[in-house]
Amino acid sequence: MDSGRKALENAGIAPGQVEAFYLGNFAGPSFVGQSHLAPYIAGPMGLTGVPCTRVEAACASSGSAFFHAFSAVAAGLYDAVLVTGVEKMTSQQTPRVAEILAMAGECSTEGKAGATFPALFAMIARRHMHQYGTKREHLAAVAVKNHANGAKNPDAHMKKVITLEQAMAGKPIADPLNVYDCSLVSDGAASIVIAPLERAHEFTDRPVRILGISQTSDFVALDRKEDITVFRAVRAAAEKAYKMSGVGPKDIQLAEVHDCFTIAEIVAIEDLGFVAKGQGGPYTAEGCTALTGLRPVNTSGGLKAKGHPVGATGVAQLCDIVLQIRGEAGERQVAKHEIGLAQNLGGSGASAVVTILAAA
Amino acid sequence: MTGTVYTETLIHAAPEAFVSEAPYQLIIVTLDDGTRVTGRVSGEPVSIDDHVVLADERNGVPFFRKIS
Numbered sequence: 001m002d003s004g005r006k007a008l009e010n011a012g013i014a015p016g017q018v019e020a021f022y023l024g025n026f027a028g029p030s031f032v033g034q035s036h037l038a039p040y041i042a043g044p045m046g047l048t049g050v051p052c053t054r055v056e057a058a059c060a061s062s063g064s065a066f067f068h069a070f071s072a073v074a075a076g077l078y079d080a081v082l083v084t085g086v087e088k089m090t091s092q093q094t095p096r097v098a099e100i101l102a103m104a105g106e107c108s109t110e111g112k113a114g115a116t117f118p119a120l121f122a123m124i125a126r127r128h129m130h131q132y133g134t135k136r137e138h139l140a141a142v143a144v145k146n147h148a149n150g151a152k153n154p155d156a157h158m159k160k161v162i163t164l165e166q167a168m169a170g171k172p173i174a175d176p177l178n179v180y181d182c183s184l185v186s187d188g189a190a191s192i193v194i195a196p197l198e199r200a201h202e203f204t205d206r207p208v209r210i211l212g213i214s215q216t217s218d219f220v221a222l223d224r225k226e227d228i229t230v231f232r233a234v235r236a237a238a239e240k241a242y243k244m245s246g247v248g249p250k251d252i253q254l255a256e257v258h259d260c261f262t263i264a265e266i267v268a269i270e271d272l273g274f275v276a277k278g279q280g281g282p283y284t285a286e287g288c289t290a291l292t293g294l295r296p297v298n299t300s301g302g303l304k305a306k307g308h309p310v311g312a313t314g315v316a317q318l319c320d321i322v323l324q325i326r327g328e329a330g331e332r333q334v335a336k337h338e339i340g341l342a343q344n345l346g347g348s349g350a351s352a353v354v355t356i357l358a359a360a
Numbered sequence: 361m362t363g364t365v366y367t368e369t370l371i372h373a374a375p376e377a378f379v380s381e382a383p384y385q386l387i388i389v390t391l392d393d394g395t396r397v398t399g400r401v402s403g404e405p406v407s408i409d410d411h412v413v414l415a416d417e418r419n420g421v422p423f424f425r426k427i428s
Contacts (some may be wrong), residue, residue, distance in 0.1 A: 095376040102375055109398045113421045114371065114378040122369035129366075130408050174386075175370040223388045223396040228367065239411050 004045045004084045007191035011203045015046030019078035022069040023054045024062025024085035025311035031098045032088050041084065056311075057256045059217075059260060063083065063314025063344030066192065067215040073194050080203070083137040085312035086189040097185050101310070104347045106221035111165075118182055120222050120348040121261035122174035128229045128263060129176070131278065136176055138179030138281025140167035142262035143180045143304055145290055150301020152291075152331035155309030157186045181262040186307030190316035197360065208322050209360040211339070212245030213353070214238075217283035229278075233352035234271040234343060239340075241354040242273075249273030252356070253336040254295065254324055256317035258345035261301040265289075268343055269297060272354070299324060314344035314353060321357050361414040362427065363391040365406050387412075389424055399424050 008015060023038040034040060038052035055065040063087025069081045082315060089097055098116045128134045144167050150156035162180065170178030193203070200207035216236040222228055236271075242248055249272060257272070259265035266280035274295055275283040283289065289297035300306045300320040303313060321340035323329045337359075344353040366388045374382040385401040388414055399422035402415045406426050415425035 095374065098373065099375040099377065106398075108420075112419060113386060113398055113400055114374060114381065114384060115386055115398065116371060116373065116375055118373065119369050119371045122371075123367040123386070123388060126369060126408060127367040172370075172372045174372065177369075208366055222396070223398045226390075 001041060001045050001348035003086070003191045004041070004082055007082065007193055011193040013080055013193060013203055017080050018047055018050060018082045020050055020072060020081045021047050021052040022065040022081065022083045024060055024065035024083070024314055025051070025054055026056060026061045026087060026104070027100050028088070028247065028311070032091060035105070037302065041086065047082070051056070057317055057351040058346035059258065059308070059310045060314055060344045060346030060351040060353050061311040063342070063355070064215055064351065066318060067213055067353050069194050070210060070213055078315050079195055079199050081194045082191060083194060083315055084189060084191040085315035087309035087311040088187045089185045089309060090187050094185065109221060109223070116174060117348070118177050118261065119174040121263055122177045123177055123222065124228050124267065125263035125347070128135040128267065131229055134278070134281040137164065138167060138266065138285050139176070139181055139262040140164050141285040142259060142265045143167040144187070146259060146285065146298050146302040146304035149291060149299050149332055150305025153301050153306055154300045154330070157184050157188070158305045177261060177263070182252050183260045183303035183308035186309040188309030188312045188316065188318050190309055190312045192315050192318055192322070200360070206326050207360040208325050209358045210355065211247065211358045212241040212243070214240035214244065215351070215353045216240070218350050220347055221347045225349065229267060231267055231271050231345065231349040231352060233349055234268060234345065234354065237352045237354040238272050241356050245356040247339060247356065251339055252295065252341045253339050254299060254321070254334050255297050255341040255343065256300060256302070256320050257297055257343045258313070259298055259304050260308060260345065261302070264345065265297065265302065268345070272341065272343060284309060291332060291334060299329065299332045301333055314342070317342040317344060318355060318357065325357060361391060363389040363412055365408050365410045365412060366390045366396060367408060369408055370405065387424060397422055
């Protein structure tokens with residue numbers, strides 16, 4: 001609720017002016033035993049008498065909520081919509097958290113066999129290593145970079161710089177992934193206000209333009225995907241978002257990508273077209289995605305260090321791109337920040353949302 | 361039923377219901393007819409491209425064994 005209030009204050013909008021509320025949340029009922037979450041959260045913020053809708057798409061829940069809110073505004077239904085993402089995960093013990101998260105996979109096969117999300121991404125990592133020669137050091141390089149960025153982000157869950165040696169020697173979770181390859185179990189919320197561009201200036205003197213956005217899907221089960229080193233949904237969403245925005249991968253100056261696991265960042269930067277397939281590991285190890293690199297990725301610290309309250313992540317990524325575009329990212333501010341991209345992934349690639357933002 | 365290991369992982373941190381079985385290996389197998397299934401491993405650990413045979417089925421989960 002604090003997050004939503006802060007977003008409204010930041011946008012200069014009174015609760016009574018909000019015409020609809022979209023909430024991204026993955027598993028509130030399982031984590032905290034409360035359903036009917038959209039009006040539950042909207043009411044105390046002063047939002048009643050408007051449509052309040054919860055959207056669930058696993059870890060892409062609030063990216064998807066944002067996509068649907070955008071669609072409603074673009075269709076002319078509303079002029080001011082609040083989108084919030086939220087998840088409270090730390091009230092459960094780790095094995096129970098793993099069980100709740102595993103429900104975003106194919107329960108009848110993966111779940112029954114004892115799969116966890118780290119295990120699904122570990123199998124992607126193994127295959128990526130096999131097909132492209134990606135090394136353990138490449139995975140560790142993602143963790144080292146994102147921890148370094150998170151240490152500069154006052155809103156990050158973990159502000160701890162780590163070395164390559166530490167990242168290589170973490171407690172094993174699902175081989176070849178260790179604890180430093182995994183995002184954090186976090187509590188968190190993020191909010192953003194969407195308005196038509198022609199009205200946005202009434203609310204803020206620093207609006208950010210949505211250049212392009214797309215949400216797409218693929219099978220939930222990993223064993224239904226022909227090549228698990230590719231997120232087809234991400235490729236499709238990126239293609240549509242690039243087409244809608246009129247820009248290409250080369251024009252993207254910075255990105256927040258869904259690094260739920262280190263391998264996921266490597267696959268994402270390949271599928272978004274930042275680097276050729278199979279080259280994501282070396283590209284990262286060479287520093288191309290660092291704050292001072294060619295194209296900074298996860299300047300917030302990513303899911304790895306900023307944290308991954310799953311239902312909040314999609315909107316949190318967009319908030320960070322907004323801060324960068326406005327030049328308000330403090331110590332982690334990058335030099336070129338006119339066009340940024342956010343990529344939000346659900347499950348092991350069954351949902352994907354790609355959004356391209358630019359200075360208005 | 362035989363096939364080839366497409367990918368694998370050894371799970372150390374298990375979900376609540378599987379904690380007593382950890383560590384255990386999870387695999388995706390490409391069966392000889394080209395379809396893929398998710399399963400577990402009986403006996404010695406397997407690697408990508410190893411040939412495996414269906415050894416057992418427990419609670420609807422296929423368990424594969426390495427063919428030496």
